[in-house]
Amino acid sequence: MELNFFCNIKYILSLSVLTDSTNTHPMYRAIFYLLINTCPLFNATPLAAQVSVPENVSSEVFSIYKNIHQNPELGKKEYKTSKLVKDKLTEFGYTDFFTVNSLPTAVVAILDTKREGAVIALRSELDGRPGHEKTNLEYASKDSATMHSCGHDAHTSCLLGAAKLLMQHKSELKGKIIFIFQPAEETPGGADDIVNEGVLKKLGIQKMFTLHSVDGLAVGSVTIESGYFLAGSNYFTINMNGTGSHAAAPYLGNDIPVVCSKLVTELTSFPSRNTDVSMRPCVISVAYIATGDIKASNVLPDNATIKGTIRAYDPIDSAYDGQPSLRNLINSKVDRFAKDYQVTCNTTITTGSPSTYNDPDLFNTVTPKLKSIFSGNVIADNYRGLFSEDFSYYTKEVPCLYFGLGIQKDNLGNQNIHTNLFSVHPDAFKYGIELYCDLAFISNKK
Numbered sequence: 001m002e003l004n005f006f007c008n009i010k011y012i013l014s015l016s017v018l019t020d021s022t023n024t025h026p027m028y029r030a031i032f033y034l035l036i037n038t039c040p041l042f043n044a045t046p047l048a049a050q051v052s053v054p055e056n057v058s059s060e061v062f063s064i065y066k067n068i069h070q071n072p073e074l075g076k077k078e079y080k081t082s083k084l085v086k087d088k089l090t091e092f093g094y095t096d097f098f099t100v101n102s103l104p105t106a107v108v109a110i111l112d113t114k115r116e117g118a119v120i121a122l123r124s125e126l127d128g129r130p131g132h133e134k135t136n137l138e139y140a141s142k143d144s145a146t147m148h149s150c151g152h153d154a155h156t157s158c159l160l161g162a163a164k165l166l167m168q169h170k171s172e173l174k175g176k177i178i179f180i181f182q183p184a185e186e187t188p189g190g191a192d193d194i195v196n197e198g199v200l201k202k203l204g205i206q207k208m209f210t211l212h213s214v215d216g217l218a219v220g221s222v223t224i225e226s227g228y229f230l231a232g233s234n235y236f237t238i239n240m241n242g243t244g245s246h247a248a249a250p251y252l253g254n255d256i257p258v259v260c261s262k263l264v265t266e267l268t269s270f271p272s273r274n275t276d277v278s279m280r281p282c283v284i285s286v287a288y289i290a291t292g293d294i295k296a297s298n299v300l301p302d303n304a305t306i307k308g309t310i311r312a313y314d315p316i317d318s319a320y321d322g323q324p325s326l327r328n329l330i331n332s333k334v335d336r337f338a339k340d341y342q343v344t345c346n347t348t349i350t351t352g353s354p355s356t357y358n359d360p361d362l363f364n365t366v367t368p369k370l371k372s373i374f375s376g377n378v379i380a381d382n383y384r385g386l387f388s389e390d391f392s393y394y395t396k397e398v399p400c401l402y403f404g405l406g407i408q409k410d411n412l413g414n415q416n417i418h419t420n421l422f423s424v425h426p427d428a429f430k431y432g433i434e435l436y437c438d439l440a441f442i443s444n445k446k
């Protein structure tokens with residue numbers, strides 16, 4: 001208690017000096033920082049975590065990670081990974097598994113303390129992504145077309161480590177802890193299948209937690225925000241048709257490559273020129289362009305295809321503050337464009353994951369407690385991004401929190417997620433295991 005008190009005092013003093021920095025002489029500020037950062041009283045270690053992660057568990061988890069990392073599998077085909085997870089859980093003493101009929105590779109294990117208490121779920125993902133790993137790590141993917149470029153192998157390994165430790169600490173817990181190893185986060189039908197099958201309701205899950213690797217975030221740090229912080233994903237395809245011509249006489253046709261390029265520019269600049277993006281964050285990116293069927297240099301083709309994504313917090317079919325829905329705005333824009341350039345455009349927009357929401361009440365309850373027990377650094381800085389995540393389906397059902405996990409140290413963990421250079425530093429694992437355990441203890445400590 002005393003140690004936390006002095007840590008809090010240090011924080012308040014630091015804040016007051018920082019906020020008053022214009023009036024404080026630099027010399028006094030330097031003396032202050034020297035005092036506060038060297039005095040043992042102010043730099044006492046915060047209260048120890050309920051579960052400290054032993055070195056042998058971290059190293060076991062890292063070898064599990066290397067195994068999964070070398071053998072990545074795509075969504076709904078995670079057969080070997082699923083078996084490995086279930087075998088490990090069985091080895092750790094788990095006997096109670098819930099079958100998800102629509103997802104044969106899902107592994108759902110139940111730790112039932114047989115004591116009255118909350119039913120919480122901790123979730124990780126099983127699937128890899130298409131891609132050829134180029135990290136040159138000795139444990140790089142053995143599959144030249146598939147790799148774990150989103151860190152799901154790290155999350156699953158950390159959750160296994162937490163499952164092992166929480167089973168060992170079962171006598172200190174109450175209620176139930178459900179471990180959900182979810183397939184197909186990267187492709188349609190992972191979290192939404194679990195929700196649609198009624199798994200949360202059948203198991204009585206009252207709240208859920210997860211973590212996700214954040215490239216560039218230092219090992220030992222975790223991030224958490226309140227409210228909406230990740231966007232919903234939507235995907236579009238536009239098929240454009242017109243008249244082709246010889247490349248030497250573009251005036252005889254629609255010059256589809258030029259018209260298609262103009263539409264790409266119009267679409268990508270669309271959100272900031274047609275909506276108030278400060279109130280209604282949205283980005284449209286075109287990721288694929290193809291024109292014509294003949295790859296000739298002297299023919300202007302008569303068709304083109306554009307594909308891309310629309311990321312926004314608002315559901316694509318919801319009107320907002322007197323403005324039409326994003327779907328209607330985009331459809332009208334493309335229709336006007338087609339008319340102006342005398343081509344036809346057939347637009348299809350499909351919806352992906354909704355936006356992800358961290359429950360503010362759960363955030364307010366859990367964050368201060370986590371700050372007092374987590375051995376690393378908890379950053380609650382209102383980060384928002386236009387990435388998307390299928391954990392959002394759970395956030396529509398029960399109060400949830402989604403944490404960012406620091407994975408960067410030295411020259412690992414600093415390359416972007418989803419790239420073929422993505423990696424996770426080995427020192428990140430003990431913090432991931434600890435975070436899952438801390439969240440279980442905060443909710444279900446006896």
Ligand SMILES: [Zn+2]
Nearest residue numbers: 149150186418
């Ligand atoms: Zn991903």
Ligand SMILES: [Zn+2]
Nearest residue numbers: 150152185212
């Ligand atoms: Zn991911």
